[in-house]
Amino acid sequence: MTNAASPTPVGEFEPKIVAYVCNWCTYLGADLAGTNRLEYPANVRIIRLPCTGRIDFNLIVKAFEIGADAVLVSGCHPGDCHYTSGNYHARRRWILFRELLATLGIETERVHFAWISAAEGKKFQQVISEITSQTRDLGPYHAYREICEV
Amino acid sequence: MSQVISKPAIRRLVERWLRQGKRVIAPVQVRPNLVSYQPVRSSDQFLLEGFVRPLNSIKQVVFPRHEQLFQYRVRGKQIDLLPAPLPDIERIVLAARPCDAVALPILDHVFNWEFRDAAYNRRRELTTVVTLACMEHDAHCFCTSVGSGPDDTRGTDALLFDLGDQTLEVRCVTDKGQSLFAGQTEASTRTAAAGPGPERRADLGRISEQLEQAFERSEWAAWTNRCLGCGACAYGCPACHCFDMVDEGGPTCGARVRNWDACQLGQFTLHASGHNPRSVQSQRQRQRIYHKFHVYPKKFGELLCTGCGNCTRNCPVSLGVLPVLEAMQAEEAK
Amino acid sequence: MLQPLRETCRRLLQDGTVQVVIGYGQAVRAVEPYPVFITDPDDVGQLVWNEQCRTNLVKYLLRKEIRVLGKPAIVVKGCDERAIVVLEQESQIDRSQIVVIGVACDGMAEPRCEVCDAHQPRFADHTIGHATNVAQPAERRYAALCEFLEQPPSDRMAYWKAELERCVKCYACRQACPLCYCERCIVEKNRPTCLDTSATLKGNFAWHIVRAFHLASRCVGCDQCSRVCPEGIDLRLVNLSMARASEASFGHRSGTDPQAELVLGNYSQQDQEHFIR
Structure with a gap:
């Protein structure tokens, strides 16, 4: 059962969004958004990792297991990786992983990917705002939570 | 005089049990060629004929593959432990095979040995086992070789026999069985008999002594080296009961849980030091055979095997206890 | 097919090319043949080949219980053989230390056989038989x-x-x-x-x-x-x-090209990223 169709009264549901971000670009982008006082929804929980290449696909699943309604994975733009190629490797993995999620019926519209550099505080603000409002429309991710109930 | 009940009447009974909030577990055709004991949701979902043996066992009813022992919650410096409530839902196992039911009294030994397992025993009390005598067997059945048979009533509360024409004979074995079928059966002059059962496929009379002699044999590898090291034999076995306990959760809350474990998995005996006393598969296979045919009989006086043959049936490479015992006894006979 | 298969295995064992043959044998009761490990040339009669040889035996190349038996020859179908190609690409086996006996297969009545395009083994050291089935589109x-x-x-x-x-x-x-x-x-x-x-x-x-x-x-x-x-x-x-x-x-089909680059572990700057913001 998905909840895409079930209308959630506005104001009642605050989506939980887990953002796995790389230490060198997106985390600094988030920081920049903060220091520039660019307001973005407080629904996001940022988890900093060294590189998108380190972001194991399991972490995406884990986030849903513990109640995330959407997940963002974000790091340096192609060509900008602090470790030269971590984001390229990550990109390949995501191409395949999205297919697996789709086959299992996990809602791929709840899994987001972005390149956000350290200079893109504005983009960080935009992406988080977009994801939050999209997820608000999708409603809580009951389907995966049901799986996780013992 | 015998007692009979029609198959439609049994299905109506199931309907009533379900309405009463009881849990009914029965053989379900999961897909062609695959029958499995599953919780039943409606009275037309389960089989009363046309299968030899489900691929799993009814031990899951009394010893689930996963259960919580307690939950923990951390609040500041305080840790609350919340014991899992004891089970309270009545369960009825319907149309199980006798080789499944026989395993329950065998399992009672180990779950009441040094420690009385409260949850297990509570589930045992809550469970009524209705078995269906076997009319057919397949190439892997060997119940007759372990002293059991197609109409064994051990562990059974009521035994059903197929009379054909949509009718079953009901033989109540215990009070639980009596009360389950009280007023539901009709008197009849017809009686049924089980099928002939498999011919004796191994002579296990002296198996414990034979194993005692065979421990150091170099042939264990040759007998077992096609084993791939999965747990399909143990998890489909009505009598295997090994478990693992793990903590699952996070720093603020979680649970200690008990899960099935299997002696063929490489990690089963792996020490924290990295040493593994059973480092190769033949040692693990030998252990499984020993536990069932030597250790358990010595401790509790009976085999830890009901001859259901599920280990071979489920095995990706057709191993299981009987082929190993046969290979061993063939070697002995040389 | 069976006779040339047994003969090839006998020869390999006899002249000491290999110490063990990993093949299919007929279980006493089970319908499906099961894996056997033949070390004595006189035992090649245990080997069978029929439409029930569905099991992929390649896992045994990695199992230490089998590795101790010495240099292996392994019986594979065209589909199983692909796993050997991948194991070599991933440096898990030394292909020169394994003799691959490919057996032509016209299908084992499984779903994958209906779309198979590997009836005839391509990378085997010895190939037995000729498949008559045509590759599926x-x-x-x-x-x-x-x-x-x-x-x-x-x-x-x-x-x-x-x-x-x-x-x-x-x-x-x-x-x-x-x-x-x-x-x-x-x-x-x-x-x-x-x-x-x-x-x-x-x-x-x-x-x-x-x-x-x-x-x-x-x-x-x-x-x-x-x-x-x-x-x-x-x-x-x-x-x-x-x-x-x-x-x-x-453009990668696993195990079909020994020279192909592995997908994960490599990357291209041109990889698609329409789904990335």
């Missing part, structure tokens, strides 16, 4: 997956819930897979625990996601995982989805 390969994906996500999820509900975590899928060779599987890591070991729906989803994705772009589609599952859980659809994605996005 490529577009049929993923037909089952495409049909499945026509359902809405909620129905797909419901399907997997019903399937994985039955998983008891016996790990037969992992143990039988020729490409699952980690010394310690991630699901067995317990300091700290990475995945729930419980056979709950949560733990089962986590496990099957890991299993499938660790085989992404590597799985050769031998269906051994589905074949061995005692609960009859059909894992082909998840495997097919990874295979289709790796073929569509990277």
